[in-house]
Amino acid sequence: MSDTPVTLSDFQGQPALHLRAPDGAQATVLLHGAHLVSWIPAGGEEQLYLSPTAKYGLGASVRGGVPVIFPQFNERGPLPRHGLVRTRAWQAVESVRRAGAAIGVLRFTDDIATRVHWKQGFEAELTVVVGGNTLEIELAVTNTGETAFEFTAALHTYLRCNELLRAQLEGLQGCAYEDFLLKADGQQWGDVLTFVGAIDRIYHGAAQPLVLRELGRRVRVAMDGFEDVVVWNPGDDGVQQLSDMPDEDWRHMLCVEAALIRQPARLAPGEDWAGMQTLSV
Numbered sequence: 246m247s248d249t250p251v252t253l254s255d256f257q258g259q260p261a262l263h264l265r266a267p268d269g270a271q272a273t274v275l276l277h278g279a280h281l282v283s284w285i286p287a288g289g290e291e292q293l294y295l296s297p298t299a300k301y302g303l304g305a306s307v308r309g310g311v312p313v314i315f316p317q318f319n320e321r322g323p324l325p326r327h328g329l330v331r332t333r334a335w336q337a338v339e340s341v342r343r344a345g346a347a348i349g350v351l352r353f354t355d356d357i358a359t360r361v362h363w364k365q366g367f368e369a370e371l372t373v374v375v376g377g378n379t380l381e382i383e384l385a386v387t388n389t390g391e392t393a394f395e396f397t398a399a400l401h402t403y404l405r406c407n408e409l410l411r412a413q414l415e416g417l418q419g420c421a422y423e424d425f426l427l428k429a430d431g432q433q434w435g436d437v438l439t440f441v442g443a444i445d446r447i448y449h450g451a452a453q454p455l456v457l458r459e460l461g462r463r464v465r466v467a468m469d470g471f472e473d474v475v476v477w478n479p480g481d482d483g484v485q486q487l488s489d490m491p492d493e494d495w496r497h498m499l500c501v502e503a504a505l506i507r508q509p510a511r512l513a514p515g516e517d518w519a520g521m522q523t524l525s526v
């Protein structure tokens with residue numbers, strides 16, 4: 246029904262929450278991984294990149310949208326790459342409309358499969374708020390166990406680009422970064438980052454918001470609670486190693502990830518943490 250803010254729908258054969266604000270702004274979140282796969286601002290067009298050859302279903306990590314990374318970023322620790330929750334089913338726990346926005350909340354609780362890798366009790370909650378020209382994504386984590394734990398995390402957002410080679414990312418001036426490809430540290434001198442191919446950097450201490458700009462459009466990316474920003478694109482060579490992305494598509498996406506990597510968060514039993522990424526056009 247058109248005035249229902251959130252409906253359970255089907256996306257590529259997967260159960261998904263479809264959020265629709267009164268002004269027509271929309272977002273779609275798979276229960277699998279609490280993975281956002283689409284965001285269309287009011288009166289606008291799709292702002293996220295989603296690979297047309299993405300894989301879905303049991304155990305798959307979806308190429309594009311917003312993967313939720315927790316409790317370990319990449320291979321920086323003993324756990325599976327990018328953690329334990331992006332390939333698991335979450336539960337839809339709440340859907341409401343407030344102040345012109347549609348809101349969906351999904352939850353994941355530790356289980357026997359996560360405890361095989363990580364013995365901690367935890368609850369992760371993803372809240373998605375869509376309305377007008379804005380999308381808010383909040384990740385909250387609670388330590389529900391008996392012992393303290395540390396974690397790293399990210400909202401691994403794939404922004405859509407018309408042409409990456411003519412796009413620029415602004416707002417990282419002065420930030421220190423770790424370059425994963427060059428295995429070197431650096432510092433961003435100019436305010437404008439442009440792209441010629443692969444990039445994989447973790448920036449620290451970003452001024453906010455960042456702006457991804459290209460001819461005729463721009464997307465702002467603000468962060469709260471996430472201290473790092475990962476900027477990733479596989480480039481021409483790297484994309485050929487990805488079985489779930491067409492070769493030419495590296496020019497149509499840029500990951501600008503709200504991340505917590507350099508300084509992991511530590512939660513004592515009963516404590517919680519939350520971080521938010523806000524996208525706006």
Ligand SMILES: O=P(O)(O)OC[C@H]1O[C@H](O)[C@H](O)[C@@H](O)[C@@H]1O
Nearest residue numbers: 306319326327425445475477500
């Ligand atoms: O292919 P995935 O496991 O989804 O990882 C995709 C990318 O994620 C992050 O951006 C990392 O910084 C990259 O090193 C990694 O290649």
